[in-house]
Amino acid sequence: MAWMLRIEAPVLFEVGGNLVLLDREGEEIARHGLAELGAWLHWLPRGQYRLVLRGLAGHAAKVRLELSARDGRAWIGTSSTLHALPEAEAAQPLSLAWSGQPDPAALPYRRGLQDWFHRHFDHAALVIGEYLLKDSPLLSGRILDLGCGDGITDLGLFWRWRPELLVGIDPFAGFERLPAILAERGLPASLLAPGLVFLRADGNFLPFREDSFDVVVSWGSLEHIAGGHHQAMVEIRRVLKPDGLLFAHPGLYYSNLGHHLGEFSDEPFVHLKRSREALRELVLSTTPRYIDRAGEFASPAQYWQWFEELNPITVASFEQELRALDFEPWRVALRTEPVIEYTPELLRYSMQDLATAELYVACFNRKRRPPGR
Numbered sequence: 001m002a003w004m005l006r007i008e009a010p011v012l013f014e015v016g017g018n019l020v021l022l023d024r025e026g027e028e029i030a031r032h033g034l035a036e037l038g039a040w041l042h043w044l045p046r047g048q049y050r051l052v053l054r055g056l057a058g059h060a061a062k063v064r065l066e067l068s069a070r071d072g073r074a075w076i077g078t079s080s081t082l083h084a085l086p087e088a089e090a091a092q093p094l095s096l097a098w099s100g101q102p103d104p105a106a107l108p109y110r111r112g113l114q115d116w117f118h119r120h121f122d123h124a125a126l127v128i129g130e131y132l133l134k135d136s137p138l139l140s141g142r143i144l145d146l147g148c149g150d151g152i153t154d155l156g157l158f159w160r161w162r163p164e165l166l167v168g169i170d171p172f173a174g175f176e177r178l179p180a181i182l183a184e185r186g187l188p189a190s191l192l193a194p195g196l197v198f199l200r201a202d203g204n205f206l207p208f209r210e211d212s213f214d215v216v217v218s219w220g221s222l223e224h225i226a227g228g229h230h231q232a233m234v235e236i237r238r239v240l241k242p243d244g245l246l247f248a249h250p251g252l253y254y255s256n257l258g259h260h261l262g263e264f265s266d267e268p269f270v271h272l273k274r275s276r277e278a279l280r281e282l283v284l285s286t287t288p289r290y291i292d293r294a295g296e297f298a299s300p301a302q303y304w305q306w307f308e309e310l311n312p313i314t315v316a317s318f319e320q321e322l323r324a325l326d327f328e329p330w331r332v333a334l335r336t337e338p339v340i341e342y343t344p345e346l347l348r349y350s351m352q353d354l355a356t357a358e359l360y361v362a363c364f365n366r367k368r369r370p371p372g373r
């Protein structure tokens, strides 16, 4: 037995629902979630799909499929009429499988969080909008992403929260690869909608008037602003409306991953253990083990430059900066290492800095308040 599903929207999220089994009289005898049957999908782009049911457990004579999905933040649903089941299907165990174009079995999330597109389109967007910003109504307003890179996270934010405007800025314009990234994954070009704008611009000099945005986000970028991120923070404060929200996820320099040199070494805290010269030698003489970065490849010399430009952000210093600029913490999440094994080189560093792997923070911009109050 099969159901056809045509998706006209550029993308739907959290595609799931229930398979309802009924007896000859039409009384419900069981209900199975699509997740339980392995048929729940993180998202489905525009396309034509088929959902095939095989087998049946128990005494079901009829079956109904209730599908639900998120179109932006709104839930939508459909329910099929009752289908009588052919006798022969009763022998096999129950299973549901999707097929279609693009092939749901080949969509990026099938590879889990190691897939770069999925990690940004789904995971990062949800961490920002749902986990930290808690579905704030401000997300339907005007959003700025400072240091947006390839823009995949912005795509996820845009299609989940449907803001009036989302602007991603980056001086190195990685977002120019976005149309190719979509095409390579069989995703519709219509995901690049008019309200989603990318600009080549420097976070230190934002080309916007003051109070232009309801929300500013920055994921893994503040640590990369050469010469320090303070000026960019001042700019964020300026362009963010009073009582607007800032989400920041700055890389923590003294953490295990703080070096961003995973392509060259697996040694924990390699950047704190080796001398600058030894580290430079390691980077420049090693062939990088490129990880999936949605098609971005850089030379060892470029990696070394990025390492040298890193800002040594810590949780304590970042909190101090936020407060000094009148950002009021609203929600914070830290990820810590299970345990730190000291070696002599690590003894000089703060326990807290070594053990804190990641920082996610949401703050209100209270810039009207005179400093010190």
Ligand SMILES: C[S@@+](CC[C@H](N)C(=O)[O-])C[C@H]1O[C@@H](n2cnc3c(N)ncnc32)[C@H](O)[C@@H]1O
Binding pocket: 120, 146, 147, 148, 149, 150, 151, 153, 169, 170, 171, 172, 173, 174, 201, 202, 203, 204, 218, 219, 220, 221, 222, 224, 225, 226
């Ligand atoms: C590790 S990437 C993160 C990109 C993206 N947010 C993501 O999660 O994939 C760091 C980004 O910071 C950007 N960056 C470096 N200097 C910057 C500056 N002065 N202003 C804004 N962004 C900057 C880089 O171009 C790069 O795209």
